[in-house]
Amino acid sequence: MRDRSLQASYELKERTRQRVWRKVILPWLFVAPLLLLNVVVILGPSAGSAYYAFTKWSGIGPAQWVGLANFRRLAGDRVYHMAFVNNVKWTLIFLTVPVTMGLLGSALLAPIKKGQMFFRIAYFVPYVIASVVNTQIWRNILHPTRGIGVMLAERGLKFMDVTFLGSRGTVLYTIAFVDMWHWWGFLVVLYLAAMQAINPQLYEAARIEGATRGQEFRYVTLPGILPTLVFTVLMTIIWSFLVFDYIYLLTQGGPAHASEVLSTELFKSAFFRFEVGYAAAIGVSMSFICTLVVAGFVILRRRGWEI
Amino acid sequence: MTVSSLLKRRRGRTASLLPNYVVLTLLVLFSLLPICTLLFNSLKTTAESRLNPLGLPLRGIRWQNYPTAWVQGHYSTTVRNSGIITLGTVAGVLLVAGLASYSMVILDLPGADGLVFYLLVGSSMPAQLFMVPLFFLWNKLGLTDNLLGMIIIYSATMSPFATFLLRSYMVAIPEDFKDAARIDGASEGQIFRHVIVPIIWPGFLTAGLVAGLGAWNEFLFAVTFLHREEVKPVSTSLYAFVDRYSTDWGLTSAASVLMILPVIVIFLCLQRQFIEGLTQGGLKI
Numbered sequence: 001m002r003d004r005s006l007q008a009s010y011e012l013k014e015r016t017r018q019r020v021w022r023k024v025i026l027p028w029l030f031v032a033p034l035l036l037l038n039v040v041v042i043l044g045p046s047a048g049s050a051y052y053a054f055t056k057w058s059g060i061g062p063a064q065w066v067g068l069a070n071f072r073r074l075a076g077d078r079v080y081h082m083a084f085v086n087n088v089k090w091t092l093i094f095l096t097v098p099v100t101m102g103l104l105g106s107a108l109l110a111p112i113k114k115g116q117m118f119f120r121i122a123y124f125v126p127y128v129i130a131s132v133v134n135t136q137i138w139r140n141i142l143h144p145t146r147g148i149g150v151m152l153a154e155r156g157l158k159f160m161d162v163t164f165l166g167s168r169g170t171v172l173y174t175i176a177f178v179d180m181w182h183w184w185g186f187l188v189v190l191y192l193a194a195m196q197a198i199n200p201q202l203y204e205a206a207r208i209e210g211a212t213r214g215q216e217f218r219y220v221t222l223p224g225i226l227p228t229l230v231f232t233v234l235m236t237i238i239w240s241f242l243v244f245d246y247i248y249l250l251t252q253g254g255p256a257h258a259s260e261v262l263s264t265e266l267f268k269s270a271f272f273r274f275e276v277g278y279a280a281a282i283g284v285s286m287s288f289i290c291t292l293v294v295a296g297f298v299i300l301r302r303r304g305w306e307i
Numbered sequence: 308m309t310v311s312s313l314l315k316r317r318r319g320r321t322a323s324l325l326p327n328y329v330v331l332t333l334l335v336l337f338s339l340l341p342i343c344t345l346l347f348n349s350l351k352t353t354a355e356s357r358l359n360p361l362g363l364p365l366r367g368i369r370w371q372n373y374p375t376a377w378v379q380g381h382y383s384t385t386v387r388n389s390g391i392i393t394l395g396t397v398a399g400v401l402l403v404a405g406l407a408s409y410s411m412v413i414l415d416l417p418g419a420d421g422l423v424f425y426l427l428v429g430s431s432m433p434a435q436l437f438m439v440p441l442f443f444l445w446n447k448l449g450l451t452d453n454l455l456g457m458i459i460i461y462s463a464t465m466s467p468f469a470t471f472l473l474r475s476y477m478v479a480i481p482e483d484f485k486d487a488a489r490i491d492g493a494s495e496g497q498i499f500r501h502v503i504v505p506i507i508w509p510g511f512l513t514a515g516l517v518a519g520l521g522a523w524n525e526f527l528f529a530v531t532f533l534h535r536e537e538v539k540p541v542s543t544s545l546y547a548f549v550d551r552y553s554t555d556w557g558l559t560s561a562a563s564v565l566m567i568l569p570v571i572v573i574f575l576c577l578q579r580q581f582i583e584g585l586t587q588g589g590l591k592i
Contacts, residue, residue: 024417026495030410031422033403034466041441041463042429048440059443105334108327115328121578122335125342128574128581130524132542133563136549137345140556146360185338190586242433245526249546263435270439271531283436294431 046287052280059276070281080282083253083260086172090261091240093173095233098180102187102232107217109188110195120192123185131182131245138178139165139250165251168258175259179246187232191225198224227305234297241289262286348560349373356556372561380548380562381536389523389540392457396522397515399462404469404514409499411470412477423471430467434527442531452535460532461522469514472584476510477503513584516577520585523570541566 053070057063074080109119126134141148144163153161164174202220211219222229244263247253253260253268262282270279344361349372351364359365377383410416411423441460442451450456480503488498504511529543536544545566549559574581 023415027410027414027416030406030414031416034407034426034470035422037403037459037463037466038426038429041460042432042437045437045440045444046432048444049436052440105331108331112324112327112331119331119335120582121575123338124578124582125571125574126338127585128520128524128570129342129567130542130570131526132524132545132549133345133567136545136559136563137341139549140348140360140560141341141344143360146357148361151361181337181341186585189582193586238431238433242435244435248530249526266435266439267531270442276439276443279439283433283439286433287436290431290433294428 049280049283052277053284055277055280057276058274059270063277066277070278071285073278074281074285079257079260079265080262082257083262083265086259086261087241087243089172090176090243091237093176094180094183094236094240098184098187099229099232099236101180101184102191105184105188106191106195107221109192110221120189123188125185126182127186129182131249134182135178135246135249138181142174166255168255171251171255171259175246175250178250179243190228190232194225194228195221230300230305234293237293238290241286345560345563348556349564350561351557353555353557356560360556369557372557373565376548376558376562376565379552379558380565381544382541382562382565384537385539385541385544388454388538389542391454392461392540393519393522395454395458396461396465397519399458400465400469400518401511401515403462403466404473405511407466407470408473408477409503411474412480413498413503414495426467426470430464434464438528438531445532451532452538454538457522457528457532457540460528461518461525465518465521469518472514472517472587473507473510475587476507480506509580512577513580516573516581517584520570520581 052063054065054067055063056066056069105123109116112119142164144150144166147164149160149162149164153159162170164170198220202224203216206216206220242263243261244267247259247261248264248267251259253264263286266279266282266286269275269282347363348356348360350368350370351359351372352366352369355364355366411419416422445451445453445456445460448456450459484502484506488502493501523540524542525540526542526546529540530546533539533543539547545562548562552558
């Protein structure tokens with residue numbers, strides 16, 4: 001009798017153990033590589049940044065705790081201010097021009113059956129080309145002595161003789177133009193997919209009501225793609241504060257910091273000037289902005305927005 | 308409605324789409340003409356690229372730029388490096404993300420919601436935040452100037468999106484399939500190989516393409532972590548090459564074309580998966 005109950009309790013234990021293994025341990029073992037990679041590469045070093053931001057460190061030897069000194073320096077630094085303002089300008093440009101072009105392109109493309117695939121591919125090609133090559137293409141086209149500006153000036157458009165990447169007034173907008181050239185087609189494809197997911201009966205109803213094309217766009221298309229639109233707006237803000245490639249590749253932030261942004265300033269202070277603590281403080285300030293946007297994203301999702 | 312009136316309406320609609328076609332064609336030129344100038348320049352002599360920097364090569368086609376760029380740009384080394392990094396990243400991402408998504412969907416991972424939230428937050432951490440300490444950590448571990456070091460970094464940064472993408476494919480697997488396999492006595496590994504993989508391999512293809520493209524094109528981590536010539540990938544080596552031979556457009560353009568050629572070819576062959584992966588997976592985390 002006692003043996004049997006012992007046996008039963010043993011079996012129960014064994015079964016529970018197996019259940020725990022199957023339901024808890026095994027699933028977590030499967031996600032362990034993902035978590036491990038994430039902690040080692042992203043989370044750990046991010047926490048490291050949060051620490052080094054309060055220190056003075058050259059990358060070798062011990063870091064020296066300096067409290068808020070780095071952040072105080074940021075607040076008073078002229079280059080940091082210029083970079084921040086450039087990031088804000090960049091954000092405003094990218095929130096308007098490529099989004100408008102993307103909407104225009106996708107709205108024009110949506111009713112087209114013949115050749116839609118061709119247009120989609122053509123607009124998408126610049127997006128899959130490496131930033132190193134795209135910047136090289138435009139550096140040639142915008143070359144100050146043999147580029148398109150000179151050619152147009154020779155043909156009578158005198159005002160086009162501009163050193164697009166060399167003068168402080170135009171450099172930021174020129175780089176933004178190049179970046180947008182490779183980016184807007186991606187938005188076309190994205191918005192097009194969202195438009196095609198709209199219930200066609202809504203369009204039929206609008207047509208029966210006698211809606212014009214403009215009204216159709218305003219009252220059917222736009223509400224239909226709103227989640228996608230809001231999502232791209234949020235991502236645009238984040239990416240605009242992180243932009244690096246196109247600026248570093250074209251001008252490295254020059255001339256005279258005219259195209260400096262936070263990430264190029266961070267890169268230079270960490271790897272050219274070895275002010276690692278200061279660079280970490282810039283990184284923390286950039287993440288703070290991103291966190292605000294992500295928080296907005298989460299709040300909108302909680303409120304039932306499908307983004 | 309009679310047939311003729313239907314036809315008329317049809318013709319009316321096509322005609323009214325003419326302005327669409329005009330604007331869309333102009334936009335195609337805007338997208339592709341700059342790339343054409345690169346192709347044209349890659350086939351010109353230096354002298355001609357100076358006189359005629361944007362147009363078609365008119366004085367004969369100079370194919371010689373390509374082998375010269377291949378040799379002087381050390382492409383046999385850099386293509387090998389980029390190839391290793393790209394394939395390693397694709398393998399790493401698919402393995403890690405495949406296991407994780409499998410656990411979330413098929414094994415009903417307890418606490419999956421928390422993991423999703425963590426990954427969402429983690430994948431929106433800017434590279435600039437963790438890059439600097441990561442560099443010094445990697446330096447200490449001997450992983451800078453090291454292809455494996457790059458593969459680990461790319462696998463970490465790209466596996467969250469791939470996990471979400473694969474998860475959305477796995478959710479679509481009917482429950483009966485798994486149960487049937489389990490009743491037949493298949494182990495988790497067998498179920499994964501023989502039931503899950505065949506159904507979601509388009510997802511794997513899509514995720515792999517996106518990860519591979521990202522690894523091949525990536526610049527910021529590559530320029531930070533790889534300095535020695537023997538380990539440089541195509542992207543940073545091309546950047547230095549363009550700088551060194553900035554006056555020789557024929558050569559630098561040919562070198563650029565060499566870098567984008569495999570991408571364009573694969574993109575044109577698998578454009579549906581590419582576009583789907585980049586628009587849904589890459590963005591809609």
